[in-house]
Amino acid sequence: MSEQRHALARALATLVAGMLFGFGLSLSTMIRPEVVLSFLRLSDFGLLLVMGGAVLVVLIAYKLVPRVLAQPLLDNHFHQHMSIWDRDTAVGAALFGVGWGLCGVCPGPAIAGLGAGNLSLLWALAGIALGALLQGLRVK
Amino acid sequence: MNIILSLFPLGWQHYLLGGLLIGSGAGLLFVLTGRIGGMSTVFSSSWSYLVQRTFFQQQRFVESRRWRLVYALGLILGALLWWLGFAGGRAEATALPAWQLLVGGFFVGYGARLGNGCTSGHGICGLGSLQLPSLLAVLTFMATAFLTANLAARWLS
Numbered sequence: 001m002s003e004q005r006h007a008l009a010r011a012l013a014t015l016v017a018g019m020l021f022g023f024g025l026s027l028s029t030m031i032r033p034e035v036v037l038s039f040l041r042l043s044d045f046g047l048l049l050v051m052g053g054a055v056l057v058v059l060i061a062y063k064l065v066p067r068v069l070a071q072p073l074l075d076n077h078f079h080q081h082m083s084i085w086d087r088d089t090a091v092g093a094a095l096f097g098v099g100w101g102l103c104g105v106c107p108g109p110a111i112a113g114l115g116a117g118n119l120s121l122l123w124a125l126a127g128i129a130l131g132a133l134l135q136g137l138r139v140k
Numbered sequence: 141m142n143i144i145l146s147l148f149p150l151g152w153q154h155y156l157l158g159g160l161l162i163g164s165g166a167g168l169l170f171v172l173t174g175r176i177g178g179m180s181t182v183f184s185s186s187w188s189y190l191v192q193r194t195f196f197q198q199q200r201f202v203e204s205r206r207w208r209l210v211y212a213l214g215l216i217l218g219a220l221l222w223w224l225g226f227a228g229g230r231a232e233a234t235a236l237p238a239w240q241l242l243v244g245g246f247f248v249g250y251g252a253r254l255g256n257g258c259t260s261g262h263g264i265c266g267l268g269s270l271q272l273p274s275l276l277a278v279l280t281f282m283a284t285a286f287l288t289a290n291l292a293a294r295w296l297s
């Protein structure tokens with residue numbers, strides 16, 4: 001395949017992967033803030049099944065696939081994203097939780113929910129975009 | 141049976157199946173393109189189109205900004221498919237007031253980007269690659285979210 005066709009195939013693959021992700025978020029009703037909040041208020045533990053199911057599949061993919069394949073099917077290397085535990089991660093995660101607990105919306109559902117016609121989520125989306133902007137502007 | 145009903149009053153199958161599909165999306169992205177697909181980075185990388193500051197012009201944002209937008213478009217299309225094909229096309233809605241979505245969203249965006257990850261970045265991709273810092277991040281945001289949601293239920297309604 002030429003590089004151009006490869007790039008197109010990667011874009012399509014990314015789109016389809018996103019569609020699976022968005023379909024899953026919708027089917028599991030994570031695009032409903034009320035369902036997320038009912039988990040955080042301990043009246044419906046479904047979110048744990050969503051997260052557990054997703055982690056299980058991703059764990060298999062991340063750990064097994066690089067042993068079987070030398071490179072991804074449409075590109076030349078597997079990315080790694082190492083997370084670190086420092087003050088920023090701790091403060092950031094704590095603030096993220098405060099926001100998530102207030103509105104029941106996190107970045108994935110804020111985007112996916114629009115596709116299911118929940119236009120109120122544009123408020124959350126705007127908030128997330130502004131928060132991300134301010135975070136970047138405050139970095140020296 | 142009663143335990144299952146009290147833990148999952150709305151049923152549990154759609155949660156598990158949905159979770160497996162979310163994982164399949166992130167897994168497929170990895171198998172085909174090698175990319176790690178958390179969702180919060182798109183909110184920083186997309187600003188690189190508009191804001192010239194050094195932070196937003198970092199290579200990791202500029203190089204990934206296009207595919208992250210394609211991935212986000214996929215999320216919308218996937219939800220649209222579910223909505224039209226499986227949910228009878230009744231528009232989703234939330235009863236939460238706009239200010240709560242906006243202010244909550246602001247903290248979500250600021251915190252996820254400062255902490256380098258959200259429920260999908262740390263929660264799914266980070267835990268899926270068995271990273272201890274991501275586990276600590278998940279426990280931290282679960283704790284503050286639990287506190288906030290319960291205090292908000294008491295004070296705001």
